Amino acid sequence: MSRSITYRDAINEAILQEMKRDERVFVYGIDVADHKRIFGSTRGLVETFGPERCFSTPLSEDALTGMALGAAVNGLRPILVHMRVDFMLLGMNQIANMISSFRYGSGGLVNVPLVIRAVIGRGWGQSYQHSKTMHASFAHIPGIKVVMPATPYDAKGMLISAIRDDNPVIFIEHRWLYDAYGEVPEEPYTEPLSQAKVLRSGKDITIVATSWMNVEAVKAAEVLSKAGISAEVIDARSISPFDETVIVDSVKKTGHCIVIDDDWIHCGFGAEVAARVSEQCFGNLKSPVERMGYAATPCPCARPLENLFYPNAVSLIKKIENKFDLEPIDLTGEDFYSYEKKFRGPF
Amino acid sequence: MSKIDRKELNLHLYKHLYLVRNAEEAIRKHYHEDEMKTPVHLSIGSEAISVGVCQAMQPQDQALATFRNHAVYLTKTGETDRFFAELYGKSTGVAKGKSGSMHLSAMDNGMICATAIVASGIPVAVGAALANKMQKNGKVVAVFFGDGATEEGVFWESLNIACLMKLPILFVCEDNELAVHAPNEVRKGYRSLTAIARQYRCHVFSDDTTDVEAIYHLTQEALYQMAETEMPCLIDLKYYRYLEHVGVNEDFNAGYRSRADYERWLKQDPVIIQREKLLSLGCSESEIRELERLIDGQIESSLAYAKSAPFPEPNQLHEDVYA
Ligand SMILES: Cc1ncc(C[n+]2csc(CCOP(=O)(O)OP(=O)(O)O)c2C)c(N)n1
Ligand SMILES: [Mg+2]
Numbered sequence: 246m247s248r249s250i251t252y253r254d255a256i257n258e259a260i261l262q263e264m265k266r267d268e269r270v271f272v273y274g275i276d277v278a279d280h281k282r283i284f285g286s287t288r289g290l291v292e293t294f295g296p297e298r299c300f301s302t303p304l305s306e307d308a309l310t311g312m313a314l315g316a317a318v319n320g321l322r323p324i325l326v327h328m329r330v331d332f333m334l335l336g337m338n339q340i341a342n343m344i345s346s347f348r349y350g351s352g353g354l355v356n357v358p359l360v361i362r363a364v365i366g367r368g369w370g371q372s373y374q375h376s377k378t379m380h381a382s383f384a385h386i387p388g389i390k391v392v393m394p395a396t397p398y399d400a401k402g403m404l405i406s407a408i409r410d411d412n413p414v415i416f417i418e419h420r421w422l423y424d425a426y427g428e429v430p431e432e433p434y435t436e437p438l439s440q441a442k443v444l445r446s447g448k449d450i451t452i453v454a455t456s457w458m459n460v461e462a463v464k465a466a467e468v469l470s471k472a473g474i475s476a477e478v479i480d481a482r483s484i485s486p487f488d489e490t491v492i493v494d495s496v497k498k499t500g501h502c503i504v505i506d507d508d509w510i511h512c513g514f515g516a517e518v519a520a521r522v523s524e525q526c527f528g529n530l531k532s533p534v535e536r537m538g539y540a541a542t543p544c545p546c547a548r549p550l551e552n553l554f555y556p557n558a559v560s561l562i563k564k565i566e567n568k569f570d571l572e573p574i575d576l577t578g579e580d581f582y583s584y585e586k587k588f589r590g591p592f
Numbered sequence: 593m594s595k596i597d598r599k600e601l602n603l604h605l606y607k608h609l610y611l612v613r614n615a616e617e618a619i620r621k622h623y624h625e626d627e628m629k630t631p632v633h634l635s636i637g638s639e640a641i642s643v644g645v646c647q648a649m650q651p652q653d654q655a656l657a658t659f660r661n662h663a664v665y666l667t668k669t670g671e672t673d674r675f676f677a678e679l680y681g682k683s684t685g686v687a688k689g690k691s692g693s694m695h696l697s698a699m700d701n702g703m704i705c706a707t708a709i710v711a712s713g714i715p716v717a718v719g720a721a722l723a724n725k726m727q728k729n730g731k732v733v734a735v736f737f738g739d740g741a742t743e744e745g746v747f748w749e750s751l752n753i754a755c756l757m758k759l760p761i762l763f764v765c766e767d768n769e770l771a772v773h774a775p776n777e778v779r780k781g782y783r784s785l786t787a788i789a790r791q792y793r794c795h796v797f798s799d800d801t802t803d804v805e806a807i808y809h810l811t812q813e814a815l816y817q818m819a820e821t822e823m824p825c826l827i828d829l830k831y832y833r834y835l836e837h838v839g840v841n842e843d844f845n846a847g848y849r850s851r852a853d854y855e856r857w858l859k860q861d862p863v864i865i866q867r868e869k870l871l872s873l874g875c876s877e878s879e880i881r882e883l884e885r886l887i888d889g890q891i892e893s894s895l896a897y898a899k900s901a902p903f904p905e906p907n908q909l910h911e912d913v914y915a
Contacts (some may be wrong), residue, residue, distance in 0.1 A: 279771060369630065375708060
């Protein structure tokens with residue numbers, strides 16, 4: 246029987262089920278056990294497993310990150326949670342210098358099974374220190390996996406995979422997705438940590454999206470279909486490892502590719518996609534791969550500037566209109582997403 | 593200090609307290625209109641700390657603050673036009689609407705910055721103090737941070753360097769014994785910050801007063817000792833955060849603290865007790881009212897000005913990234 250739950254609940258269920266299955270799993274981080282429970286995603290954990298396996302910590306991200314490594318190599322499977330990826334940067338030394346190279350440095354003898362969950366995404370004019378995404382920066386470093394599911398189904402399946410994986414996995418969650426509903430099986434299941442996924446099929450153009458940008462891309466695809474353009478939307482899901490097969494197959498069919506990334510463009514994930522597509526679809530491409538992402542600025546607070554900072558369905562539609570030399574599509578009557586009007590799913 | 597001096601000093605301090613309190617009360621009043629699209633961490637309850645410390649320093653002395661920075665900004669600048677405009681995301685704001693509530697600054701008034709990443713301003717303050725010392729300009733830096741910031745390694749690294757290098761810096765812990773909703777019991781593996789700090793080569797003070805005049809004098813004493821000995825200073829000042837961690841509402845029903853504590857602290861409310869002190873020092877009710885009326889007027893006109901100011905133009909997005 247199908248069941249629809251939110252992205253928030255999908256994450257929560259994945260952790261609950263894994264903690265039940267495996268008593269080595271524990272959850273910690275700043276405010277994970279307070280009454281707000283990380284936007285509700287750590288609900289019920291203290292009640293079910295006690296404060297030994299779910300606890301709030303001091304504000305000490307650098308130490309907390311190193312502790313994850315120590316606990317992992319000594320037989321546990323820690324899940325460290327950050328309410329914002331921006332705070333996780335205080336642990337960047339442990340991530341880049343210690344965690345990523347530990348297995349390699351042990352000659353492959355010691356595994357590092359840990360998960361770092363980090364929340365990203367727009368809030369209420371949070372400006373430049375609460376709005377980063379950073380997946381490209383993490384993915385740049387060999388030895389860690391980086392995933393960013395967009396649907397409730399993937400959130401649960403990929404989080405379970407991440408917890409069971411014997412490598413460090415950075416698990417990035419966009420807060421605007423938390424209220425999105427989708428079908429999620431009750432029983433535990435795994436989704437691969439290395440595969441892109443087609444969210445919507447099409448034949449004229451391939452749109453590769455990350456995290457929240459999938460919502461914008463699907464919306465754009467719906468609008469474009471009215472103008473006769475059939476867009477395929479692919480959720481990259483796994484930034485590292487990154488298997489381009491699904492994308493390459495799609496571009497071979499469509500001949501066009503746009504990446505809409507939830508991050509800055511320069512030296513970003515879009516560049517990686519563009520490189521792989523040009524390497525493997527050189528003869529099939531009918532236009533250059535294009536990249537969309539954040540403006541090359543710190544994130545501004547003022548809403549009119551913030552709206553320009555982020556790419557969205559409208560800017561994606563405009564890009565594709567240009568690419569195909571279309572008449573401007575009439576967008577009156579279309580409902581787009583904003584802080585006030587969040588996507589609630591389903592995909 | 594003569595009685596007249598004392599009265600004047602206290603009037604001066606009250607003016608600042610009243611400005612900070614009522615600017616924030618104005619935010620509380622208008623926030624629900626959803627035009628201030630920025631998260632606000634209000635200072636209500638803590639005003640005596642920012643005002644007492646900053647007013648004891650020289651105007652050219654410098655300060656750095658946290659996301660809970662309105663009080664430091666307002667007392668360093670005394671202005672509300674650019675303040676409210678920033679909260680409304682307008683081009684006339686402190687940072688042309690780019691920064692919002694968590695990052696107010698006013699370099700010309702000595703407010704270097706405010707940061708939303710806990711503890712990240714502390715080493716910046718140390719660097720600023722180093723520059724002041726190297727340039728022999730006599731300026732002192734005060735860095736404000738919450739008790740939660742002392743759990744970050746960089747706090748201790750910074751304190752150590754400041755003590756080692758004998759820098760003119762005042763570490764001010766705005767200590768509400770809470771980090772978001774987490775009390776000390778789940779955050780501290782030691783008994784006393786000040787006891788540890790006393791092992792460092794710096795002066796250490798602590799107080800739980802809400803009397804702005806007392807904090808003013810304590811800071812003056814600290815500054816005097818710093819100058820005499822060429823050592824930094826750490827001051828731990830307790831206060832009670834009246835409202836939720838972020839936002840304009842009370843949150844006593846959230847279950848992590850009790851209204852009874854609030855009511856106990858409210859008896860010592862920094863603004864109310866300062867007003868009472870003024871009366872006891874011989875200020876007349878009408879004199880105080882007149883001063884309050886002026887500030888109310890300033891706030892009202894700044895609010896109106898902010899609301900009517902233009903948003904930044906689209907081309908502003910890409911400006912100011914590089915010099
Ligand atoms: C490095 C970092 N970690 C976590 C956070 C999230 N956060 C914001 S404020 C806060 C609590 C801060 O407590 P404290 O320093 O005592 O300041 P207060 O809010 O009490 O003024 C936390 C955990 C953050 N902003 N930065
Ligand atoms: Mg605090």
